[in-house]
Amino acid sequence: MRSKQELTTAIRGRRRAALVVNAHSRRGRRLYDTVHGRLRAAGFTLLGAYQADRPGELDRVLAEAADLGPDLLVTVGGDGTVGAAARLLAHRDVALGLLPLGTTNNFARTVGVPLDLDAAIAVLTDGKVIDVDLGLIGDTRFTNHVGIGLSADIMQAAPPGLKRAAGRLAYPMTGLGLLARHRPLRVTVRAEGREHTFTTHQVYVANGGFHAGRPITADATADDRLLVAYPVGGPTRRGLLRETARNAPAGHRRTLGDEPFLAVRQLWLDTDRPARIEVDGEPYGQTPVRIGLDPNALRLMARADSPDH
Numbered sequence: 001m002r003s004k005q006e007l008t009t010a011i012r013g014r015r016r017a018a019l020v021v022n023a024h025s026r027r028g029r030r031l032y033d034t035v036h037g038r039l040r041a042a043g044f045t046l047l048g049a050y051q052a053d054r055p056g057e058l059d060r061v062l063a064e065a066a067d068l069g070p071d072l073l074v075t076v077g078g079d080g081t082v083g084a085a086a087r088l089l090a091h092r093d094v095a096l097g098l099l100p101l102g103t104t105n106n107f108a109r110t111v112g113v114p115l116d117l118d119a120a121i122a123v124l125t126d127g128k129v130i131d132v133d134l135g136l137i138g139d140t141r142f143t144n145h146v147g148i149g150l151s152a153d154i155m156q157a158a159p160p161g162l163k164r165a166a167g168r169l170a171y172p173m174t175g176l177g178l179l180a181r182h183r184p185l186r187v188t189v190r191a192e193g194r195e196h197t198f199t200t201h202q203v204y205v206a207n208g209g210f211h212a213g214r215p216i217t218a219d220a221t222a223d224d225r226l227l228v229a230y231p232v233g234g235p236t237r238r239g240l241l242r243e244t245a246r247n248a249p250a251g252h253r254r255t256l257g258d259e260p261f262l263a264v265r266q267l268w269l270d271t272d273r274p275a276r277i278e279v280d281g282e283p284y285g286q287t288p289v290r291i292g293l294d295p296n297a298l299r300l301m302a303r304a305d306s307p308d309h
Contacts, residue, residue: 001093004129004299004308010071011095011129011301015044018065020085022077022102023053031117035076035099038117042125044072062088070094072301074124078102079144083280086134086143086298096300097124103170107143107280109215110208110222112303124301130308131296132222135207141294142279143222144208148269148287149185150201150240152276153178156283184235185275191229191267198260200231201240205267205291214247217254217261223309225295229262229269266292 002010010016019039021032036049047068052058062085065073074097075085082098089096099120100108111132114120134141147155158174179201187203189196204211206228209220220228232247233240256263270288277284302308 004131007071007093007095007299008127008129012125014071015042015125016047016070017044017072017074017097017124018047018068018070019049019074020058020062020065020076020081021049021051022058022075022081023051031076031101035117038121039074039124042121044074044124058084059088066092066094072097072124074099076101078281079104079106080281082107083143083282087141089299090134090141090294090297092299094299095129096298098300104210104213106145106210106213107208107222109210109213110144111300112306123303126304127301128304128306128308129299130223130302130306131299133207133225134294134297135205135227136292136294137277137279137284137289140279140284141297142207143298144206144280145211146205146284146289146291147278148187148203148205148271148275148289150178150182151204152278152283153182155278155281156276179237179240182237186272187231188270189229189262189267190269191262191264196262198231199235200233201235201237202232203229203269204232205229205269207293215252216247217256217258218252219255221307223296223307225265225293226256226263227265227267227291227293228256229264229267230260266290 032051047070048065050061052061072095075081076099085096098108098113100115137146154174158170182201184199184201186199206216208222233243268290274286
């Protein structure tokens with residue numbers, strides 16, 4: 001395994017990359033030719049370029065791209081695409097490059113990769129390799145978050161057409177329709193010798209610093225060896241709506257020491273009835289579940305001034 005500096009030097013010097021575009025992402029199919037052309041114009045030799053445009057194809061295409069032996073695997077898509085790539089590249093001598101063209105792009109925001117295409121490509125050419133933590137739920141790694149309760153129901157119910165048309169607004173629009181018949185959960189979290197219980201419609205466990213395109217807190221990152229567990233609202237539907245509206249503009253003013261955040265390295269979470277789970281926007285299973293960390297598991301190309309712990 002090369003050092004991060006050695007891998008950075010290889011990427012900047014040789015510019016050997018593979019490209020995977022999730023054509024199901026909001027803009028992936030439309031921008032495939034544009035991305036391909038701009039990477040070549042930036043000096044990259046593309047060992048392979050793939051579009052994943054059929055259900056269930058993404059994992060296979062990513063594996064084919066990684067098997068070509070690139071120094072950099074460039075993904076074009078949203079958080080689901082990034083999560084699939086991160087699971088594949090964990091503890092491998094390949095850096096992940098992000099061109100975030102999804103709906104919310106939470107992981108890209110967390111690691112400071114610009115959402116503008118040209119600026120993101122500049123990170124690939126002029127940035128450096130860092131390593132960040134991945135979350136671990138069961139045997140599955142994740143980049144950004146685990147959602148339990150209403151958000152998992154929303155992920156399963158949100159129509160693809162609405163996501164393409166409305167972007168991240170598709171999720172609250174779908175949620176309002178589901179909330180009227182959603183029952184609250186009694187949640188138990190055990191961590192570091194303590195037990196925490198609360199009743200809520202929704203609980204998150206985050207590895208990154210953003211959710212729904214908004215900051216969770218000012219000091220949550222993907223490189224701090226911490227998970228952040230927190231409910232959104234209490235047992236009432238009104239409380240959920242109030243907390244959701246409050247969290248969106250206030251995240252950058254809160255810290256991990258504030259209520260209701262629980263910052264730990266691992267936890268066990270159970271609910272009074274089996275509740276659906278979504279992981280980085282993809283269905284996972286049901287509670288109960290153990291969630292932990294895989295420290296410094298993923299190498300990625302980030303801005304040259306990015307912190308790296």
